[in-house]
Amino acid sequence: MTYQKKTGLGRGLSALLNDSEPAPAAPSKPQSQSQAPAPKEDNTSPGNISFIKLTEIEVNPFQPRTEFDPVALNELAESIQVQGLIQPITVRKVSDNSYQLISGERRLRASKIAGIDEIPAYIRTANDQQMLEMALIENIQRENLNSIEVALSFQRMIDECSLKQEELGDRVSKNRSTVTNYLRLLKLPPAIQASIRDNQISMGHAKAILGLDDVDKQLFIHDEIVKGGLSVRKAEELVRDIQQEKKKKGPAQRQLFAPEYRKIEDDLASKFATRVKLKVQGKGKGAIEIPFLSEDDLSRILELLDW
Missing domain, CATH: 3.90.1530.30 (Conserved hypothetical protein from pyrococcus furiosus pfu- 392566-001, ParB domain)
Structure with a gap:
């Protein structure tokens, strides 16, 4: 269907509805059955x-x-x-x-x-x-529409109404960068989109995750946010760590967050009830890092290691 731009559409819903004049009040219903019925009008x-x-x-x-x-x-x-x-x-x-x-x-x-x-x-x-x-x-x-519903609505307006992002921004009174940020959410894996929809993670978390191009790494960060209740700031720090690690790695080095490594980290994290990090170097070398928060926490971890 060809879209023809009309004057005033940029004002949003009121313009689309042609509400240039106040809407008439809702008709009142009869108050008493004893009153003689008035001739019925076609409203x-x-x-x-x-x-x-x-x-x-x-x-x-x-x-x-x-x-x-x-x-x-x-x-x-x-x-x-x-x-x-x-x-x-x-x-x-x-x-x-x-x-x-x-x-x-x-x-x-x-x-x-x-x-x-x-x-x-x-x-x-x-x-x-x-x-x-x-x-x-x-x-x-509406304020209570979740970010994924907004993103899907934006995408539908672009696809089905043949709008450009600038025109869409005019329709919904948002700048182009805001529209772009919402549309980028639809590039995330379905599991992450579902978490945004269900308010398990915020749009701020999603923007941090979008800093990574690799789907496995995006899912890893998502799991860390959900399991650890990470703030947006912590999620951004974790993304930066991964980005810096990527720059350090040589071409022959195995991927740090390959599925098998991620599973090892998850299993160790469950065993020690704390986040465990694998640091993988070239030629199969590496280290396991187990952080602790206090001396008591260290003692707990040592007991688990039968130290």
Whole structure:
């Protein structure tokens, strides 16, 4: 699909939604069954807000967000049961009695949990590309979106909306270097991406890991961060150590972090309950380094060695 740049798109979601004027207030529902029913108006044309049955709304196929906190959803559902849904969702009309969600999936899910039948919705006109941009920008602007979800959203906007990184930065109000840093996360091995997604490591840790090109070394640093609870600063120091070690090694020397060496280090670290480092030199020579934190720690290690 060919993307045509439109005036005002750089302002983000509000421009995409054409919100040049305040949105009309959500219509109030009848307060009493005894009142004579007023003639029913058709408020389901684009530009209006109307109450729509949840069964008539399908989720946005372009939704970039993949996970929703069940605790937060239940809390929102309880609030909706008491106060109702204050902020309408946004949908586009597909056909009579059929709508597609543009933004507000968290509110839609919570409303289903709350057991309500209808939800206030702002009805818009949008094509598939605009749907994608609106959904991506709306999600990117959320503070609780994890870094991998942001990176995937950026990549989708580049691939599916034919945007350059500078144009993407304009859409989401971020500079190019920030966009680039997020996109680089997608070059990391899947195991590391999963740790970022699950908040086991931070984006700062990931940036340190990206200082290494070798996948085995990246995975080694990742394992050290997770197992040892290393800070970003410690992770950066460890990466620098590996980079300096690489410069010292000759072409005939075996890789320090080859799988067999890494396994030996891991096994020794488990035995001594401390990080163990192998220092491998040429011609099969090397040393094993076992650090200790105090005299008591040294005594503990010596006992394990049957000293």
